[in-house]
Amino acid sequence: MTQPIFLVGPMGAGKSTIGKLLAAQLGLPFADSDKVLEDRTGADIPWIFDVEGEAGFRRREHEVLHDLCTGIPQVIATGGGIVLLPENRQLLIGNGMVVYLRASLDQLVERTSKNSNRPLLQVADPRAKLQEILQQREAFYLEVSDMVCDTDDCTPRQAANLVAERLQQGPLSS
Template identity: 40%
Template sequence: MKWRLKKPVVLVGMMGAGKTAVGTHLARVLAVPFLDSDDEIVKAANMSIAEIFARDGEPFFRQKESQVILRLLAGPPGVLSTGGGAYLAESNRKAITASGVAVWLRADVDLLWQRVRHKTTRPLLRTADPYGTLKTMLDSREPVYAQADLVVDSLPGLSIDAMAHRVIDALETRPDVLERK
């Protein structure tokens, strides 16, 4: 099956929702570029996100993140994976809606925890109670993520390929974004 992507697809949601894994596969299936805003920030800063947080703080990171997202949205249509906090900024939401389509990969806290609990690259989870922190973050962010144009549920046991095809099914409801060739 061949598709034509007309606008950037921006994957939003919590850390561990599968934005990078699903996004990489989705881009491959759609034969479009895949970009990860976190990777682009790391390349530009020549340091890890954890190092940026430690050295410059979260507000500085969020400012750079917004600049990178604007730059990536201006490129050719592709799949863009964003950091978990990127969609929280109203300016980012407006830019994404103006240039592309936001797809929330929605996952419950237990699935997210299963995926992130052993990772040391999550600066926001470096707390005394990382599970509690994750749950609090999810509870506070869900109303913002719910503003996304499309929602695709991430369920335990679904393969990356199955999730990518669920996203394609959702995108096909938007002929302004994706059409079959």
């Protein structure tokens, strides 16, 4: 790989977990855009949402993505909503290989149910919110992706192996 590999998808799709495994397998550095954002600001994402709102968070997220688009080969796990801004979609499309890690609503609900560090899911009905998020973002994930990998029926290691194999073959969908 001579360019960054961006992992996109909704929260709970496995971007960070699969990303770390994929980076190790490919011998590349790993970056998590949410972690980079937290390290830069000295604040966690729920705090940023509370103080600056979603718009403030998205602005900061864009700055981090812009800086990660350096052309350095690395695996980058992005935040689930990174595709919401058109300028982010253009950065993703123009600066590397984009892999959409897709998961069913049931899997996303299960995987996110025990994590309170997800501000958008601090609502009465997290399942309905996840469904709304998927409906809002699915077309954007597909728009930017060079490859789609369904993660429902595989372990994170199996998903990382699948993505690595497909990267060597070139862009595909599953």
